[in-house]
Amino acid sequence: MRSYLYCLLKIVAITWLLSGCNGTDNKSASPVSKPPESDVNKTNLNGRSYYLSLPAKNFDSKKAYKLLLAFHGSGQGAQSMRSMSALESASDNYIVVYPQSKVEEWNEGCDCNKPHRLGIDDLGFVDEVVADVKTKYNIIDDELYAVGFSQGGLFAQNLMCNSDLQFNAIASVASPMSVQLSQSCYIENNTHYMMVHGKNDKTLPYYGLTHSNFGLIASEYAIELIAKENDIESPVEVEKTNATTKYVYKNDIHINQLVAIEGGGHSWGFTGFNTTEEVISFFDSVSLNKLDIHSSLYRVGTQPNKDVHVRSMGLEHSGPAIILLSGFNKNFHSDSAWFSLLQPLIAKTHRVHVIERFGNGFSSDVDQPSYASFVSALDKTLNILNEDELIVVSFASANILAHLWQVSPDSHASANLKGMLWVDPDILLPHSISLYQDWPVSWYREVGGDLIEHIQQGNWTERTLGKLAAEREEMNALIPINYQNDMNWPYFDLISQGRAQIDKQVTRAKEIMNYHDDLASVLNSDIATSVPITVIDTDFESHDIANAEPEYVDGLIKWQQEGTQWSHLISEQSGGQYVPLNNSDHMAVFQHPDEIIKAIINLNNQ
Structure with a gap:
């Protein structure tokens, strides 16, 4: 029997694929130009695959780059994630990898869905992807990043809680946190973290979800919990604009923040908030190598x-x-x-x-x-x-x-x-x-x-x-x-x-x-x-x-x-x-x- 989450997200994914609007009307999604397919390299790796995008311009094989992994939502796919986010177009300093899940979704740490029942080791797959990319390109030490959309965002949280890799920063979009992961999460490698979530999300609700198989905690509670796991004990700072409310937890080492989109639905893009640019900007702000255009x-x-x-x-x-x-x-x-x-x-x-x-x-x-x-x-x-x-x-x-x-x-x-x-x-x-x-x-x-x-x-x-x-x-x-x-x-x-x-x-x-x-x-x-x-x-x-x-x-x-x-x-x-x-x-x-x-x-x- 399929999990409640999978059935719900499958319906949303089909709707998105038919309408091309990320689960919202076209007016609410920030337009992102699709990069040419010739820039994408598909790599088969031990029965799995990932797609790799080089910087949109000025790529030099002798240079060293930051590495960004981008995880698609349930039923979506790696190439759809790339078309939607186009992360490589926002900076010349990142090589972006779009991994493909083995089944419809990721083993995201709730121990309740199909990839969990099938014993799919997605954390191990990510280890293999990172190692494989590093054999082919010059990747800067300590400059590993991840972002996920929807169920891919839940998996990004699982990386933060359970991966042995040291991520400098992780972001999740349209993802609160599962009850199960919130109860088991132990962050050994503290990291910078950014959540982006629409308050009107009906698919993975901002205010949480009560369900016997798959529950969600509210995003405001999730960011507080994650900040504490990242050893940030300072009180929250709240910054409000007409379009967003930002909940910021920080210490001298790390920053964790939730950007709540007023009126936003289950989407990557929002009116007045370009998620691709904002995610890259956050990663740049916490980077150990704040490289400018020169x-x-x-x-x-x-x-x-x-x-x-x-x-x-x-x-x-x-x-x-x-x-x-x-x-x-x-x-x-x-x-x-x-x-x-x-x-x-x-x-x-x-x-x-x-x-x-x-x-x-x-x-x-x-x-x-x-x-x-x-x-x-x-x-x-x-x-x-x-x-x-x-x-x-x-x-x-x-x-x-x-x-x-x-x-x-x-x-x-x-x-x-x-x-x-x-x-x-x-x-x-x-x-x-x-x-x-x-x-x-x-x-x-x-x-x-x-x-x-x-x-x-x-x-x-x-x-x-x-x-x-x-x-x-x-x-x-x-x-x-x-x-x-x-x-x-x-x-x-x-x-x-x-x-x-x-x-x-x-x-x-x-x-x-x-x-x-x-x-x-x-x-x-x-x-x-x-x-x-x-x-x-x-x-x-x-x-x-x-x-x-x-x-x-x-x-x-x-x-x-x-x-x-x-x-x-x-x-x-x-x-x-x-x-x-x-x-x-x-x-x-x-x-x-x-x-x-x-x-x-x-x-x-x-």
């Missing part, structure tokens, strides 16, 4: 998976590509935030790529991050970008990376190098290197593992946030008035605030420790002069000299003087330029972007 992750290693974040702008231009590599400021912060002004300015006339080292920004974490250890990954990334000519711009200590990459016998992309620009580089001479290796680097190395453990316990987060706030004020004060409108503060805040994450604090500490060996590897290096190297040299050392204790003054003066001489020599021998900037801060990328752009143009014209 950002990509490129897979440069497979054992284990390692991805490099590249932010590319100005791709419409011809000529050499500008490569930006970041180095340390006084707080040893080093990522693409430092180029939030310079990159959009360069992009007005040149193609420009910012490449972030492992552990910084959105690039993958590694156990021992450093300049030297990133040389091979930098070369692989440049090969993936496939630029015919390169001008490499390194800021601060990133000249260590630029130099090691240029002289490495294993660097292939260096053959395309047209010139380099070093902005306030590290001085690779014994006296200067001894200063760099002194405090605080020596202290970090001395305390070592104890410091890492101390940071991992969250003891440095408050002080880190204080430094970030001070840095923002300092950078804002440096930007010339005529460049204020070009500064991308949202991107700066996104990347710089990420430094407060524990893993980023740990990366910073390890990079400081390993900086000692980076410096040792380039001590008294013979600088390659096969291409011109232009050096922009600020006099920021004058501030350090003026504020130093008397016993340190002579050493700092020598550092400044040998830096000037060394920079002169490098630029002269290589055929570049020496550009001194007086009364200048170290952060010339904000204070003097015009000088940097002028130097790039001169290199390009040589």
Whole structure:
């Protein structure tokens, strides 16, 4: 005997297939254009199947993507789910998989329907699908998502309660929660969660359903229960608009929310609420990698998976590509935030790529991050970008990376190098290197593992946030008035605030420790002069000299003087330029972007 749920949903599914209106009239459903069928790949897998949709545009097999699983409703089918939702059309950052149920519906955890009686292991099938997709495409670690419609939404809840997979976020549409699953659900892997449900749903009622075989709890009770299972103990926050009421539960780690659609029925789309866009927007908001339209992750290693974040702008231009590599400021912060002004300015006339080292920004974490250890990954990334000519711009200590990459016998992309620009580089001479290796680097190395453990316990987060706030004020004060409108503060805040994450604090500490060996590897290096190297040299050392204790003054003066001489020599021998900037801060990328752009143009014209 068929379950009450199946019979009810089968009638609704047939009505939907005949009318093409998702169980509501056409006026209430948000129109979604159907993607071309040629984009869909059907895969047979151990007697089952799934359909895979690549991003609607700009797919690149060398990039890494987030993975989204989308589950159809009872009697519906994978291709119908795709036609209705078209999730791949809403973002270029997801590969979307539409699995096909083995029978009319999913084994969704109520232990009461046909697939349960037949012993169909849908949770195991999902494990197989995810594993299979990962063998064919580059999937970003910790970026697994799921969404389900109607009975597929109930199954998405079952994944949250019972799957061994770690989903970063899950969404369900037109689905409350079965009584049975609500009584047995235990969420081991806490996750972000979003429910979307019409209050006038007559099929899977928003306010619940009493039935001897298959009961439903109300959606408002379900979201409260699920939030508690996700270890969210805070009280609900209610946000109302004319079209929706949002019930939000959140803590410092996760957010669970119910979006109740006023007047909405059993539907994917609603008037004034584009479910496809809203689901993707929610996933993006909780993503560990909040990639914008300019950002990509490129897979440069497979054992284990390692991805490099590249932010590319100005791709419409011809000529050499500008490569930006970041180095340390006084707080040893080093990522693409430092180029939030310079990159959009360069992009007005040149193609420009910012490449972030492992552990910084959105690039993958590694156990021992450093300049030297990133040389091979930098070369692989440049090969993936496939630029015919390169001008490499390194800021601060990133000249260590630029130099090691240029002289490495294993660097292939260096053959395309047209010139380099070093902005306030590290001085690779014994006296200067001894200063760099002194405090605080020596202290970090001395305390070592104890410091890492101390940071991992969250003891440095408050002080880190204080430094970030001070840095923002300092950078804002440096930007010339005529460049204020070009500064991308949202991107700066996104990347710089990420430094407060524990893993980023740990990366910073390890990079400081390993900086000692980076410096040792380039001590008294013979600088390659096969291409011109232009050096922009600020006099920021004058501030350090003026504020130093008397016993340190002579050493700092020598550092400044040998830096000037060394920079002169490098630029002269290589055929570049020496550009001194007086009364200048170290952060010339904000204070003097015009000088940097002028130097790039001169290199390009040589």
